[in-house]
Amino acid sequence: MPRTADHEERRRQIAGAVRELISEHGLDAVTVARTAAAAGMSVGLVQHYFRSKDEMLLHAFNEVSAAIRDRAGERIRAGIEHRRPIAWVLAEALTEFVPLDERRRTEFRVTRAFAGRSLDAPALAEVDTETARRVREDIARAVHNGKECGEVAPDLDPWPAAVRLAAVTEGLATQVYRDPAGVNGTPAAELAESLIAAELATVFTGECRQYANGA
Amino acid sequence: MPRTADHEERRRQIAGAVRELISEHGLDAVTVARTAAAAGMSVGLVQHYFRSKDEMLLHAFNEVSAAIRDRAGERIRAGIEHRRPIAWVLAEALTEFVPLDERRRTEFRVTRAFAGRSLDAPALAEVDTETARRVREDIARAVHNGKECGEVAPDLDPWPAAVRLAAVTEGLATQVYRDPAGVNGTPAAELAESLIAAELATVFTGECRQYANGA
């Protein structure tokens, strides 16, 4: 074996530089040269880890999408472990998609930029739709679990409910991003959290049986 | 006066070419040369009507945003004139934002592309936020009118309701765009319409008094 370096770590460094560049100056400002500079390496090295610029961008988009979804998933996992009501857990998970702090705002800007470019880049579009599909499935699964627990009415179809919850979350995320100050004096953050909670309340209408049992 | 030509008409032609180019090949494919070719004129002529490419893009974005909003406004105006229930009128107006046919799909793609570029283009970002603000106001006004008519409970705050309706509409529009085939067998179009209707039903809970009167 020759001179060694952590391949995946380098790719993450580069993807991180891409993320910061997009968030601060937009996707058009991302050039291979600038990315290399931001990552503290040479142009040649970036080429060593990504055969083309498109591949580099795709990787960055994938990584950011995965990061968001992983955080949401982690919140769900932890919530389940602590025997929280599913509605409560889901509320926390969904707010991960809303740009309520710098990190989430950065990620939101990145996904927004890539969504725009997806128009003529099938590979990027697939990341977008695939991520959305997974989120929808996670939500539908949570609603389904709510039935077994007793929080959700047994005859409720999880799929329309999941689409609705995904839609409000995404829509509210956009609104919070555009007008963080909110509307009519109410900060957008408060508005988003209360509206998500209200929307969840129309799906999770019952009490969780596990609570009565004590688990 | 010298040699004459319809200034606004030419600008509309160019904006139309930009719209088609974006929708078919993405915002990155829009060059001044290609736009000129698509509009059937020379590069120099495009420059004659727009001092810079940015100005040209800004105009195109403005025009598309206005077109969508105008159609929604027209639906509202016509609905009011025909004494329709406000909930019904609003449902029609909101579906103008959902990409349910080719025209709306084209417009959706254009706004999506511009939203992505808005990250580092303040002028474009302003069009985005301003359009969203106006839509929100239109919805809030409709909810307010619903009170006088008797369709909306008198103590309901129109603003959170407007934010919520705008959010679901925008979110559903995105979902329909990404997966027109829908989820679990249900076409996205049906899903979107029924979910918007359901959301409206939580705001417009009463009957319109004008109906009883006959008007």
Add this chain to the structure above:
DNA sequence: TTGATAACCGTACCACCATACGATAAAAAC
């Protein structure tokens, strides 16, 4: 020690694009 392989650097090339510019034609004004 030698050779092979991978990590890394810097640059040169090529294509593309926004914009500047000069030129021409036509219509209106005087």
Add this chain to the structure above:
DNA sequence: GTTTTTATCGTATGGTGGTACGGTTATCAA
């Protein structure tokens, strides 16, 4: 009819950016 102004064209130019490429260093195997 001359002048002025606008509509229209085509090209030249300067800058930028992706990628190809040649070169260097360091590590491990034989």
